[in-house]
Amino acid sequence: MCGILGGWTQSKLPREAIDDALGRLRHRGPDDAGFHQSGPTFLAMRRLSIIDLKGGHQPIFNEDGSVAVVLNGEIYNYVELMRELSARGHVFRTASDTEVLAHLYEERGQEMVRELRGMFAFAIWDGRKQQLFVARDRFGKKPLYYTRTKEGGLIFASELKALKPLAAAAGQSWRIRDQAIYDYLSLSVVPQPETVYEGVRMLAPASWLTFDGDRLREQCYWRLEYLPKTTLSYADVLDQTRSLVSEAVRLRLRSDVPLGVFLSGGVDSSVVAFEAARHVGETLHTFTVSMGHEEFEEAPLAQRTAKKLRVKNTILPLPVSPVEDLQFLVRHYDQPFADSSAIPSYAVSRVARQHLKVVLNGDGGDELFAGYRRYLAANRFEHFSRVPPAAFRLAARGLAALAKRRRSRIGFLARFVRGMGAEQGARFLIWTTDLLLEPEKRRFWKRSPMRPTEQLIEDCQPRSFPMLETQLALDLKFILGSTLLVKMDMASMASSLEARSPLLDHILAEFTATLPSHFLLRNGRTKAVLRDAYHGRVPDEVIHGKKRGFEIPLVSWLKNELRPVLLDTVGNNDARVRGYLDGNVINDLLAGETLSDRNWGCLVYALLVLELWLRDR
Structure with missing residues (x-):
């Protein structure tokens, strides 16, 4: 496990900026550091030593040094791959899973990713082709952020905090994306592959990119297929x-x-x-x-x-x-x-x-x-497809009034019924985060109109799937x-x-x-x-036990331990979040006087996190 960074820049970045960026990744790799420069490209890393403690220093190279690799993560099937590659004549200098990537790249090129079982974000410099190759694991367990420089170059890093000094050295200044804040208010996170900053992206899960100093090409190499279904008993x-x-x-x-x-x-x-x-x-x-x-x-x-x-x-x-x-x-x-x-x-x-x-x-x-109860609801969706949406909304209001706790059976049923009366994008939000929906955001939002988060969700949903597979x-x-x-x-x-x-x-x-x-x-x-x-x-x-999440007493904290900081920040009339949302609505939310059918604790916590983040910028 490591933190990695690198890039291809027409003007060489100051080594001080690269060292600054590496220092910001020290928590990812306190055991070792490495750096490699080849013409306009550079690779660097901080290492948390897990496999081959003495021999796994990165970057790692192939036999003639024309291929250099830095890896964040683990390749779990590296033993089997090393055995196969050795049989094909490749010479290994280490017992590290990282070296497998160098030799596998020689054999398979970009198709190498299909052979890997692991969690990874890695970068390869191909000196012969004069090309960077960067890839991320299928589910996106390991992060990788990148941006293009003003001169048309490419820089990347495992975390935004490390990418930022590289971008600054390349003459970039980052601006907050209003759309990211808009989506955050519904999802409680900024959805990948976009980030909170304009022009900065994550490499999407199950994707790779190549860069030759001019053209950037990004491609998905895997997707989970839900059809056909198994015929096994x-x-x-x-x-x-x-x-x-x-x-x-x-x-x-x-x-x-x-x-x-x-x-x-x-x-x-x-x-x-x-x-x-x-x-x-x-x-x-x-x-x-x-x-x-x-x-x-x-x-x-x-x-x-x-x-x-x-x-x-x-x-x-x-x-x-x-x-x-x-x-x-x-x-x-x-x-x-x-x-x-x-x-x-x-x-x-x-x-x-x-x-x-x-x-x-x-x-x-x-x-x-x-494993989530919403899958039971999704699986029964088709049975209620002819019920008018208005009937669901009326029933949901009645059930919500009866529910003493949000996570009680009646509370879950109220949310299930409310979602049944909504379109797919809103239904997904109601059944998951249950924060702000488009009708409220349209009324409360103080900036220029944004694309509804529900539209993003609907654009991403698979077509012609049953509701369970869609969820x-x-x-x-x-x-x-x-x-x-x-x-x-x-x-x-x-x-x-x-x-x-x-x-x-x-x-x-x-x-x-x-x-x-x-x-x-x-x-x-x-x-x-x-x-x-x-x-x-x-x-x-x-x-046979009930599902429990890894949780904290959030509502209790918001009413006690976190109450002073909540009122001093979000509750302050000068709060930065009030530049995005109507201040009167924020006051009503803090007092629990509006949107009583929503996830109050998570919604107020989301506002608190956003305000603290904006202040820290």
């Missing part, structure tokens, strides 16, 4: 699921440094821990967070799971300082990012790093195996890709901790995409395939 699907999950976990246990598993009380992390224990045995070390809050406490259940699996379990009390951690994360994430679970994710990574360098988690299980595909793009993976990457790497997600293995994902809805949601249960595949292997209280 349900019993065979369960067997195949266990086989693929086991293989995915086995590959991600490759490490030359201490490794463990984050174990919660949920199905996903328990399945990962079960398979890791099968491969590693009783020496496996699992780690569980103790939230110190009864509503979110999973430690006792995780301890019982660890005992059944016969593995070591360490409880990590979570030291969270709401104000200090929030202020740090607002700066660290570089863009407005209002997933509040970033706070405990950062806290647990900080504590876990005292014990190990690499951790496996259960990320991706909900999106691939249909799954949109969740992969907006919830997993732009939110959850960004959250975990930035939170873990802030403490120089590498987080691996076996359930996001692309071969496993290709299999789950072929599963029909009556398998995924068998007998009206979310995540039925994964639960049934590990029934009798993982404790029943986990298999």
Whole structure:
């Protein structure tokens, strides 16, 4: 795992700017640094040593030095690829997964990405072709930002904070995109591949780009196909699921440094821990967070799971300082990012790093195996297609009045019914973030008109798909890709901790995409395939337990610990966010006097994060 940067500039950038940028990536790679210059191009990196601790210094080259590589991430099938490449005559100087990329590029060129199983963002300088080749993994677990310079060059980096001094040295000044703020108010994040700045983009997941000093070419190399559906029996699907999950976990246990598993009380992390224990045995070390809050406490259940699996379990009390951690994360994430679970994710990574360098988690299980309750709603959508939208809206208002808690069954039903009466883009937002929709933004927005966020969502949705597959595909793009993976990457790497997600293995994902809805949601249960595949292997209280997210008492914090900073910033008449939204509406939101059917805690938190971010600029 590393932080990388580089570029091709007509005028050589000052080494001081490059060193400044590298310094801003030190948290991603505190163990080593590297730099390579070849004519108008340069590659640089900070290294977190995981594989081949002594020999893995980057950049790494092919035999004659004409191909140079820097890698952020891990290539999990590097052992198998190294064996194949050696048989073809390639000579390896290291045991590093990074060197595999240099030789595989010689063999396959841009098609090399199809051979990789891993999480990665890497850059290759091809001295013979005089070309940069940059690629990102299929789900976008590892970030990569880029921009064109005024002279027509290209610069890139793992984080915006590192790209910024390179851009400044190239004569760029960045302006905030109003459209990014507009979308953020609905999604709580800036959706990829765009960023909050004009002219700055992320390389999209499952994409590569080439640059020859003039022409930039970007291409998608993979997409998840939901059709055709499998013809396997349900019993065979369960067997195949266990086989693929086991293989995915086995590959991600490759490490030359201490490794463990984050174990919660949920199905996903328990399945990962079960398979890791099968491969590693009783020496496996699992780690569980103790939230110190009864509503979110999973430690006792995780301890019982660890005992059944016969593995070591360490409880990590979570030291969270709401104000200090929030202020740090607002700066660290570089863009407005209002997933509040970033706070405990950062806290647990900080504590876990005292014990190990690499951790496996259960990320991706909900999106691939249909673990959210909204999938039940999506699967039943067609049954209600003839009901007038007005009837849904009327029913939703009645149910909302009865619901005591947003996450109660009645609260969920109210949101389900409200979404049923909306168009696809609005329905997605209601069933996920439930923040501001186009009708409110149109009334509250103080700047020039923007493209509705609902339109962005509808433009991205697959055509002629059943509603369940449509929801799954949109969740992969907006919830997993732009939110959850960004959250975990930035939170873990802030403490120089590498987080691996076996359930996001692309071969496993290709299999789950072929599963029909009556398998995924068998007998009206979310995540039925994964639960049934590990029934009798993982404790029943986990298999049959209710889903819990990795959360904080957000509403309580906003009314207590975060209240002073909220009122001093968002509540101030000079608040910068009031340059975007009507101040009277903001006052009503803070008082809880408007939009009572929305996710009040997340909406107010999003305004707080945005205000702090704008002030930090």
